[in-house]
Every structure is written in C-alpha cells, then in structure tokens.
Amino acid sequence: MSEEQDQNYPEIREAVQRLCADFPGPYWQKHDRDRSYPIEFVNALTEAGFLSVLIPEEYGGSGLGLRAASAILEEIHRAGCNGGACHAQMYTMGTLLRHGSKEQKERYLPKITTGEIRLQAFGVTEPTSGTDTSRISTFARREGDNYIVKGQKIWISRAEHSDLMVLLVRTTKRQDVKKPTDGMSVLLVDMNDAIGNGLTIQPIRTMLNHATTELFFDDLKVPVENLIGTEGNGFRYIIDGMNAERTLIAAECIGDGRFFVDRATKYASERSVFGQPIAKNQGIQFPIARAYIQISAAAEMVNKAARLFDEDQKMGSEANMAKMLASEASWFAADMCLQTHGGFGFAEEYDIERKFRETRLYQVAPISTNLILSHVATHVLGMPKSF
Numbered sequence: 001m002s003e004e005q006d007q008n009y010p011e012i013r014e015a016v017q018r019l020c021a022d023f024p025g026p027y028w029q030k031h032d033r034d035r036s037y038p039i040e041f042v043n044a045l046t047e048a049g050f051l052s053v054l055i056p057e058e059y060g061g062s063g064l065g066l067r068a069a070s071a072i073l074e075e076i077h078r079a080g081c082n083g084g085a086c087h088a089q090m091y092t093m094g095t096l097l098r099h100g101s102k103e104q105k106e107r108y109l110p111k112i113t114t115g116e117i118r119l120q121a122f123g124v125t126e127p128t129s130g131t132d133t134s135r136i137s138t139f140a141r142r143e144g145d146n147y148i149v150k151g152q153k154i155w156i157s158r159a160e161h162s163d164l165m166v167l168l169v170r171t172t173k174r175q176d177v178k179k180p181t182d183g184m185s186v187l188l189v190d191m192n193d194a195i196g197n198g199l200t201i202q203p204i205r206t207m208l209n210h211a212t213t214e215l216f217f218d219d220l221k222v223p224v225e226n227l228i229g230t231e232g233n234g235f236r237y238i239i240d241g242m243n244a245e246r247t248l249i250a251a252e253c254i255g256d257g258r259f260f261v262d263r264a265t266k267y268a269s270e271r272s273v274f275g276q277p278i279a280k281n282q283g284i285q286f287p288i289a290r291a292y293i294q295i296s297a298a299a300e301m302v303n304k305a306a307r308l309f310d311e312d313q314k315m316g317s318e319a320n321m322a323k324m325l326a327s328e329a330s331w332f333a334a335d336m337c338l339q340t341h342g343g344f345g346f347a348e349e350y351d352i353e354r355k356f357r358e359t360r361l362y363q364v365a366p367i368s369t370n371l372i373l374s375h376v377a378t379h380v381l382g383m384p385k386s387f
C-alpha cells in the first residue's frame with residue numbers, strides 16, 4: 001500500500017496542505033527571527049476549524065478524535081510550518097473534555113471553537129521539580145469561594161497568547177498524602193483576570209520560536225468553580241492531557257521527518273556535483289532511505305497510540321513509545337537533511353536549519369527520552385525502579 005493510501009483522513013490532510021501553502025518559508029523565517037507569535041497562521045487554523053476538531057459537535061467542534069488531530073499536526077509540520085504555536089489547544093482538551101463539568105464545557109468550548117478565546121497554555125513544569133511532577137510545590141489554598149495560588153512554573157509556552165491555562169497545583173502537601181501523586185488539583189485560570197493580579201509572566205528566549213515563559217504566582221485568586229473534577233485527583237486528569245500531548249507531538253515529529261525526507265530527496269536529485277546528481281551516490285541515497293524507513297515505522301506506533309486514545313483504552317506506554325520513536329526518527333532525518341544540503345542547509349532561506357532546531361526540542365519536551373525508557377523498563381517490563 002502506498003503511503004498516501006495508508007494515511008487516514010485524506011480530505012483533512014489535503015485541506016491542511018492548502019492552508020499551509022499560504023504560509024511559506026519566509027513567513028516562518030520572519031517570526032523565527034523576531035521570536036514573534038504567528039497569529040495569522042493560528043487565526044487561519046481556527047477559522048478553518050482545525051483547532052476544534054476534538055471539540056464535540058454540540059459545542060460547535062467537529063467531534064473527531066486524536067487520529068484526526070494527529071493528521072492535522074503531521075501535515076502542518078510536513079509543510080514546513082510549526083504547530084507549536086497552537087497545538088496545546090488540542091491536547092489540553094483531554095483534561096477538559098473528559099473531566100470538566102457540563103457548566104465548564106458550556107462556558108468555554110463554544111468560545112474556543114469560534115476563536116473568541118484561546119486555550120493554549122498548560123502549566124505543569126516547575127524549576128525545582130523538573131520531570132518529577134509529584135514534587136511540584138505551587139500551592140492553592142482554599143479561602144471561601146476561591147483558591148489562592150502561590151508558587152512558580154517554568155517553560156510554560158504560549159502563556160502570553162492564551163486566554164485560559166490548565167494549571168496543575170498542589171492542594172495538599174506531598175508529605176500529607178498516601179501516594180505522591182495524590183493531593184494535586186487542576187485549575188482553569190482566566191489569564192486576562194490573572195495577569196497583574198497575582199500572576200506575572202516572564203518570557204524566556206530559547207533556540208527556537210516557542211513563546212515559552214516563566215510564571216510567578218503571588219496569591220492569585222482562582223474561583224473554586226474553575227476547579228476541574230474533584231480536588232486532589234488532578235494528576236489523574238492531567239495524565240489524559242499528557243498522553244494526548246505525547247501522541248500529538250509524535251505526529252508533529254512524523255511531519256517533520258517527512259519534511260526532511262521530501263526536501264533531501266528533491267535537493268539530492270537536483271544538485272549536481274562531479275557531473276552528476278548527488279542522489280546517484282549511495283552515500284547520499286541510503287541515509288535518506290533509512291530516514292524514510294524510520295519515520296514510516298514510528299508513524300505506525302503514533303497511529304496505534306491515537307487509536308487506543310480514541311477508543312478510551314489504556315495507552316500511556318504506547319504514547320510514550322510513539323513519542324520516543326518519532327522524535328528520534330525526526331532528529332535522524334533532520335541531521336541527514338542538513339548533511340545532504342551541504343553548506344546550503346545552514347542558510348536561513350532553505351528552512352532546514354530552522355526545522356532542525358525545532359524538531360530537536362521533542363527529545364526533551366514534553367518528556368525526555370530517559371524518562372520514557374525508564375517508564376518502559378519498569379511499567380512494561382517490570383524491572384525495578386531506580387528512583
């Protein structure tokens with residue numbers, strides 16, 4: 001079966017390709033240079049309904065699953081664009097749709113669908129806890145009808161461009177709960193109310209254009225009605241979002257990998273050195289073929305993880321494995337593509353160096369490779385935990 005026949009949602013893929021054609025390399029190069037938010041691209045995706053595919057039809061969305069969302073993000077990345085500016089709107093849905101109350105969904109989802117408000121921020125990581133989420137210390141204490149939030153988060157992307165943030169806090173201290181992951185809760189923070197009233201945002205300039213920030217909470221008031229689910233069970237809710245996130249990021253890596261393979265194949269066929277196209281040399285062909293094989297294999301695991309999520313089955317291990325395979329395959333493809341382009345790979349106008357930087361992130365965020373290996377070693381293979 002050809003790759004095209006094998007891919008699901010062909011109509012969605014074609015529509016995304018058409019939209020992305022309006023956002024060519026120079027558009028991304030400019031935003032990358034300025035580290036500015038690609039608002040026109042995000043608006044176009046919103047208007048076309050791509051960012052609300054996971055929202056049920058009763059709230060104005062398409063009511064599709066993670067496989068459709070994966071197809072959208074994969075195509076965005078294959079076209080040389082970047083979903084990092086808005087992908088959180090898709091994966092935060094896992095938390096809100098599955099665990100939010102009817103009132104919360106009615107209040108927010110129709111407005112998210114139309115683009116009136118954006119849900120683009122996911123606040124989990126803290127400077128001192130790192131990957132060990134059970135050690136977060138941002139604390140929300142109950143005072144009447146409000147939670148009062150104090151603490152700090154780091155690497156919270158798109159916080160300046162979002163109206164809402166899904167925020168993980170402690171509502172009971174770690175030492176006072178049985179399981180380390182108990183006692184955490186999820187709050188939906190209205191960013192427009194919060195900024196300047198207990199929330200300060202400080203941007204962090206990084207090696208790629210990702211609008212990431214540090215957040216400082218100094219007695220921020222969040223109404224109790226913005227608690228998702230029940231107090232103390234937040235870690236369980238956030239995991240649904242995290243599994244969706246890992247799967248969707250893996251789909252972006254598949255798109256990146258296909259971008260690099262497409263570009264390398266084309267360039268190698270056109271570039272003539274020593275009187276023949278460089279693609280004639282197996283030293284050039286084989287790494288391109290290897291990258292294609294690795295991407296194709298990883299895509300199967302991404303598809304499996306998304307399918308299991310859509311069927312509401314356990315899929316944490318598959319989401320992790322998909323993310324690791326896809327991020328390593330896209331990184332191999334990135335390095336291969338840069339090498340194939342020789343000196344031209346380093347020129348901004350070719351987009352290779354930008355995509356190279358962008359795809360490197362995904363071996364670290366949203367979860368690093370070592371932690372995935374540790375998960376598989378202990379949870380799947382039953383070996384003892386080292387920490």
Ligand SMILES: Cc1cc2nc3c(=O)[nH]c(=O)nc-3n(C[C@H](O)[C@H](O)[C@H](O)COP(=O)(O)OP(=O)(O)OC[C@H]3O[C@@H](n4cnc5c(N)ncnc54)[C@H](O)[C@@H]3O)c2cc1C
Binds near residue numbers: 210212366370371
């Ligand atoms: C650009 C960017 C955007 C991000 N956006 C968001 C966001 O929107 N929201 C959010 O909540 N977070 C976000 N993050 C945070 C990201 O999820 C974390 O950086 C990532 O999970 C790794 O955590 P850490 O940086 O604290 O690394 P650490 O936990 O400090 O780990 C550092 C290194 O040590 C390794 N390591 C740690 N413990 C072990 C162990 N026991 N065994 C073996 N190796 C180990 C890790 O694998 C890693 O390589 C973002 C990060 C970046 C860089």
